[in-house]
Structure formats: structure tokens, C-alpha cells
Amino acid sequence: xxxxxxxxxxxxxxxxxxxxxxxxxxxxxxxxxxxxxxxxxxxxxxxxxxxxxxxxxxxxxxxxxxxxxxxxxxxxxxxxxxxxxxxxxxxxxxxxxxxxxxxxxxxxxxxxxxxxxx
Numbered sequence: 761x762x763x764x765x766x767x768x769x770x771x772x773x774x775x776x777x778x779x780x781x782x783x784x785x786x787x788x789x790x791x792x793x794x795x796x797x798x799x800x801x802x803x804x805x806x807x808x809x810x811x812x813x814x815x816x817x818x819x820x821x822x823x824x825x826x827x828x829x830x831x832x833x834x835x836x837x838x839x840x841x842x843x844x845x846x847x848x849x850x851x852x853x854x855x856x857x858x859x860x861x862x863x864x865x866x867x868x869x870x871x872x873x874x875x876x877x878x
């Protein structure tokens with residue numbers, strides 16, 4: 761897998777550090793860390809990412825719109841360097857939307873939920 765979920769913030773009360781918790785010291789995982797399980801899901805290495813299946817994540821494609829989806833498809837189908845360059849904005853937009861969905865899911869997860877994902 762591509763992500764280290766142990767690096768995600770833990771519930772301070774659960775680990776016995778409630779008195780020492782400092783919200784400013786907690787860093788949130790970067791986008792590539794967030795995308796790791798989604799890549800694994802798309803590659804068929806796992807069946808769920810952040811508790812959701814491939815069908816749920818595939819809804820993101822319809823959220824990015826036809827022009828952006830066309831750019832993503834172009835990168836997938838063409839080996840021409842100029843086509844790949846033309847599709848970069850679509851790939852970036854898709855990644856942004858996937859990360860946005862993942863962060864929304866992570867916000868609603870408890871420390872115990874996060875442990876299950878590891």
C-alpha cells in the first residue's frame with residue numbers, strides 16, 4: 761500500500777495524552793499519502809478505500825465534468841507526449857476531487873475507524 765495511516769492524527773484521549781495534546785502540532789497527511797489507498801483500490805489490490813468501494817469512488821468521475829473527464833481519458837488512451845501534456849489539468853482536477861472526498865471521509869472517522877484501515 762502507498763499510505764501510512766499511522767501518520768494520521770490519533771484521538772488524544774484514547775492514547776492517554778489528553779493533557780499534552782496540541783492541535784497546532786498535528787499535521788494532516790499530504791495529498792499523495794491520501795491518494796495511496798485510492799490508487800490501491802483502482803489497481804484492484806484492495807476492495808475499499810476509506811471504507812468505500814470502487815463504485816462509490818467512481819462517482820467522482822461524473823463530478824469533474826465532461827471536459828475534465830475527456831482530458832483524463834486522453835492521458836489513458838494516448839501515448840503521444842503532447843496529448844499527455846494536454847491531459848495534465850484533468851488528472852490534477854481528478855486528484856483534487858478524490859482527495860476532497862477522502863478528507864471528508866477522514867473527518868468523520870474515529871480513531872478506531874482509522875486503526876481498522878491500517
